[in-house]
Amino acid sequence: MDARFHRPKTQIKVIDNASRTNKFASKSRRKRGSFVERTLATLVSKTESALFAEQLAQADGFLQKLDPRVKIVGLLALILAATLARNIFTILFVFAVAVLLAVLSRVPIRTLATRAWLSALFFTGMIALPAIFLTTGDALLRLPLLDWTITAQGLTSAFYLISRVETTVTLSLLLVLCTLWTHVLKALRVLRVPVVFVVILGMTYRYIFVMLETAQNMFEARQSRLVGALGASESRRIAAASVGVLLSKSFYLNSEVYLAMQSRGFRGEVYTLDEFKMQRRDWFALTGFLSISLFAFWLGRQDSLATLLNFN
Amino acid sequence: MHIPDGYLSPVTCAVLYAAAAPFWAIALNRVKKLLNTRLVPLLSVFAAFSFVIMMFNIPLPGGTTGHAAGIAIAAIVLGVWGSVLAISVALLIQALFFGDGGITAFAANSFNMAIVGSLVAGAVYRIVAGRAELASTRRVVAAGLAGYAAINAAAFCASIEFGIQPMLFQDASGAPLYAPYPLSIAVPAMMIGHLTIAGLAEMIVTAGVVAYIQRTDVSLLKLTAPDAPAANSVETPGWRSTKALWIGLAALMILTPLGLLAAGTAWGEWSAEDFADPAAREQIAAASLNQAAPTAPPEGLARLADIWTSPIPDYAPAFMNSPEFGYILSAMFGTGIIIAFFLLCSWIARIISGGRKISPTEDAN
Numbered sequence: 001m002d003a004r005f006h007r008p009k010t011q012i013k014v015i016d017n018a019s020r021t022n023k024f025a026s027k028s029r030r031k032r033g034s035f036v037e038r039t040l041a042t043l044v045s046k047t048e049s050a051l052f053a054e055q056l057a058q059a060d061g062f063l064q065k066l067d068p069r070v071k072i073v074g075l076l077a078l079i080l081a082a083t084l085a086r087n088i089f090t091i092l093f094v095f096a097v098a099v100l101l102a103v104l105s106r107v108p109i110r111t112l113a114t115r116a117w118l119s120a121l122f123f124t125g126m127i128a129l130p131a132i133f134l135t136t137g138d139a140l141l142r143l144p145l146l147d148w149t150i151t152a153q154g155l156t157s158a159f160y161l162i163s164r165v166e167t168t169v170t171l172s173l174l175l176v177l178c179t180l181w182t183h184v185l186k187a188l189r190v191l192r193v194p195v196v197f198v199v200i201l202g203m204t205y206r207y208i209f210v211m212l213e214t215a216q217n218m219f220e221a222r223q224s225r226l227v228g229a230l231g232a233s234e235s236r237r238i239a240a241a242s243v244g245v246l247l248s249k250s251f252y253l254n255s256e257v258y259l260a261m262q263s264r265g266f267r268g269e270v271y272t273l274d275e276f277k278m279q280r281r282d283w284f285a286l287t288g289f290l291s292i293s294l295f296a297f298w299l300g301r302q303d304s305l306a307t308l309l310n311f312n
Numbered sequence: 313m314h315i316p317d318g319y320l321s322p323v324t325c326a327v328l329y330a331a332a333a334p335f336w337a338i339a340l341n342r343v344k345k346l347l348n349t350r351l352v353p354l355l356s357v358f359a360a361f362s363f364v365i366m367m368f369n370i371p372l373p374g375g376t377t378g379h380a381a382g383i384a385i386a387a388i389v390l391g392v393w394g395s396v397l398a399i400s401v402a403l404l405i406q407a408l409f410f411g412d413g414g415i416t417a418f419a420a421n422s423f424n425m426a427i428v429g430s431l432v433a434g435a436v437y438r439i440v441a442g443r444a445e446l447a448s449t450r451r452v453v454a455a456g457l458a459g460y461a462a463i464n465a466a467a468f469c470a471s472i473e474f475g476i477q478p479m480l481f482q483d484a485s486g487a488p489l490y491a492p493y494p495l496s497i498a499v500p501a502m503m504i505g506h507l508t509i510a511g512l513a514e515m516i517v518t519a520g521v522v523a524y525i526q527r528t529d530v531s532l533l534k535l536t537a538p539d540a541p542a543a544n545s546v547e548t549p550g551w552r553s554t555k556a557l558w559i560g561l562a563a564l565m566i567l568t569p570l571g572l573l574a575a576g577t578a579w580g581e582w583s584a585e586d587f588a589d590p591a592a593r594e595q596i597a598a599a600s601l602n603q604a605a606p607t608a609p610p611e612g613l614a615r616l617a618d619i620w621t622s623p624i625p626d627y628a629p630a631f632m633n634s635p636e637f638g639y640i641l642s643a644m645f646g647t648g649i650i651i652a653f654f655l656l657c658s659w660i661a662r663i664i665s666g667g668r669k670i671s672p673t674e675d676a677n
Contacts, residue, residue, distance in 0.1 A: 035369040035370070035371045035377060038369045038377070039367065039368050039369045042367045042369065043364075043367055046367060046410070049410070050409065050410070053409070076415065079317060079415060079416060080322060080416065082317075082318075083317060083318060083321070083322050083325075083416055084322055086483050086484070086489060087483060087484075115411070116411070120316070124316075124318075128492065130493075131488075131492035131493065134492075134493065134497065135478075135487070135488065135492055137485075137486060137487065152485070152487070153485060153486050153487040153488075154487070154492070156483070156485065156487035157478075157487040157488040157489070157492040158492065160483075160487065160488070160489055160490070160492075161318060161319070161490065161491065161492060164317070164318035164490075165316055165317065165318035165319070167318070168316070168317035168318050168414060168415075168416075169316065169317070169318075169411065172317065172407070172411055172414070172415055173411050175408075176408070176409055176410070176411050181409055184408060184409070194340075196340070196351070196352065197401070199352055200352055200355050200356050200359070200397075200401055201401060201404060201405060201408075203352065203353065203356035203357075204355075204356045204357075204359040204360050204363070204401050204402070204405055205405055205409060206356075207356055207357050207360035208360045208363050208364065208405065210360070211360045211361055211363070211364040212364055215364050215367075215368075232371050232373065235371040236370070236371055236372075236516055236520065237520065239368060239369070239370050239371065239516075239517065239520070240516065240517055240519075240520020240521050240523070240524055241520070241524050242368065243365050243368065243380075243382070243385070243517055243520070243521045243524075244520070244521045244524030244525055244528065245524075246361060246364065246365065247361060247385070247389065247521065247525070247532070248525075248528060248529055248532070250357045250358060250360070250361040251357075251532065253357050254353050254354050254357040254358070257353040257356075257357065258349075258350055258353045258354070261349075261352070261353060262349070266349060266352075267349060303483070303484040
């Protein structure tokens with residue numbers, strides 16, 4: 001059952017192809033083609049990133065070897081410690097732990113930088129930037145021409161937001177990149193998520209790729225029949241009609257799947273096989289995760305540290 | 313709209329988990345009763361559908377693009393409770409497997425989009441559509457409005473969640489720990505983007521999809537409108553619906569003098585002179601729970617009042633003798649400027665993209 005044991009040899013190649021197509025996808029997006037092309041690029045890059053995650057999840061690293069339950073509980077504890085922290089020092093400490101975990105799990109730093117850090121920095125940075133002027137507090141610096149004042153509290157709060165988002169995004173990306181999705185699902189049972197939900201989640205994840213492919217085919221078919229640029233209202237009509245077609249197709253798919261399930265004896269009850277076994281390594285890792293998280297939690301409560309690394 | 317981890321405090325997230333849990337339980341019960349064994353495949357496939365359409369680029373008037381969340385589509389086709397579950401599942405998949413939206417913020421995102429969004433979309437659709445025929449234009453308009461209302465209600469909830477963070481959570485030095493903006497900034501900042509771009513994208517997609525369903529498979533609309541008469545005459549519904557919107561807009565412009573009937577000045581829209589005028593001060597006090605207004609205008613108001621004097625002060629041009637007529641003229645002028653602005657934007661966008669526009673008939677070949 002464990003996919004680690006029958007790993008095909010061609011995987012590295014697939015990773016290569018994935019990143020190459022990804023580049024292609026982002027290039028065509030930069031070209032600002034029609035909305036059809038842009039939607040296609042988004043659909044392709046979503047599939048690629050999921051494929052890439054699946055490849056990496058089977059690599060030989062620290063997090064990959066752990067029991068998924070330990071991984072989920074441990075990474076969630078670290079995320080919680082980072083969100084609870086009341087000083088920046090603690091957030092940076094958890095961030096360092098996250099980067100260390102990434103290195104131990106052979107997750108390329110470049111992947112983290114492009115998929116998590118840069119996009120989070122750009123998005124959250126834009127949101128946090130005005131806060132350095134708008135938050136009331138002790139004035140640090142006055143911008144000469146605009147007469148805007150940078151406050152210590154504002155700068156600190158912008159730093160809080162950015163560092164916290166970077167840390168939690170890194171941790172959740174590590175969970176995505178280092179765990180097979182089937183394992184995440186099973187481990188969710190440990191967190192008392194009802195079985196029905198877990199099964200629905202699993203089936204949804206499978207059908208997302210069917211739907212992504214269907215949508216991709218639809219847009220490719222449209223794109224290959226296009227000569228010249230589309231008018232705006234025509235584009236909107238196509239967009240709405242594509243959603244409509246996809247909706248009808250999903251209903252059709254639903255009844256097909258339902259019949260298939262019924263013919264295999266589905267009567268509404270759901271069973272999952274719990275086959276994880278905790279090994280000594282897992283117990284060590286769990287203890288490690290929890291003690292680091294508890295330490296970070298304690299550290300985060302120390303208001304005396306608030307002056308350290310803060311701007312006031 | 314997907315709130316990442318780090319923007320909301322864990323306490324807020326916990327409260328929202330508690331708030332969302334009963335809705336999830338009710339939804340699961342209701343849907344289970346209705347669907348029985350069909351529940352699992354239907355929700356799975358529909359959640360996958362919601363996930364995929366969130367990735368579609370929707371071209372908007374004016375040359376920009378937006379993304380639709382498809383909340384109202386789910387609420388119209390699956391019913392409110394089915395939509396609550398399907399959208400929640402789609403959000404959880406996004407958080408767990410694709411890193412969009414936070415894991416601790418999952419309940420917040422579900423509460424805003426899946427729960428509040430679906431409930432608002434269902435209510436608006438039901439009220440506006442009434443007992444109209446399944447294939448009627450009124451249902452297209454209702455769907456568009458439902459989409460617009462749903463996404464804005466969700467954004468409003470998110471902005472409130474953001475806005476209360478700096479009040480409740482600060483570090484020892486008084487610096488906000490999470491989202492740094494108070495309600496007075498968070499609400500307008502969130503709402504401007506959603507009242508325009510995101511709301512428009514949602515409106516276009518929802519109305520367009522319902523119009524499409526009416527042409528192809530009208531039975532899909534039956535679930536949320538069981539007592540609607542079946543369509544016997546196919547009267548080519550669909551994008552003609554915009555005509556109804558234009559008529560509505562014109563009617564609103566003609567009805568603008570109703571604004572003159574409203575007593576007093578709008579709350580908060582006082583000018584610096586109003587603080588010196590005893591009659592105006594009385595109105596301010598009456599509208600503000602009998603709080604007497606300060607005798608002098610607030611310093612900031614006085615300082616900023618003269619920066620911008622509008623070309624048509626108080627909506628009536630100086631040369632106009634009748635204020636009513638001037639008011640209507642101002643309404644038409646204002647709406648005209650907005651429409652002209654969007655036309656100008658789309659014209660510029662077309663020139664920049666250098667695209668040759670082709671007619672729909674050419675494209676069909």
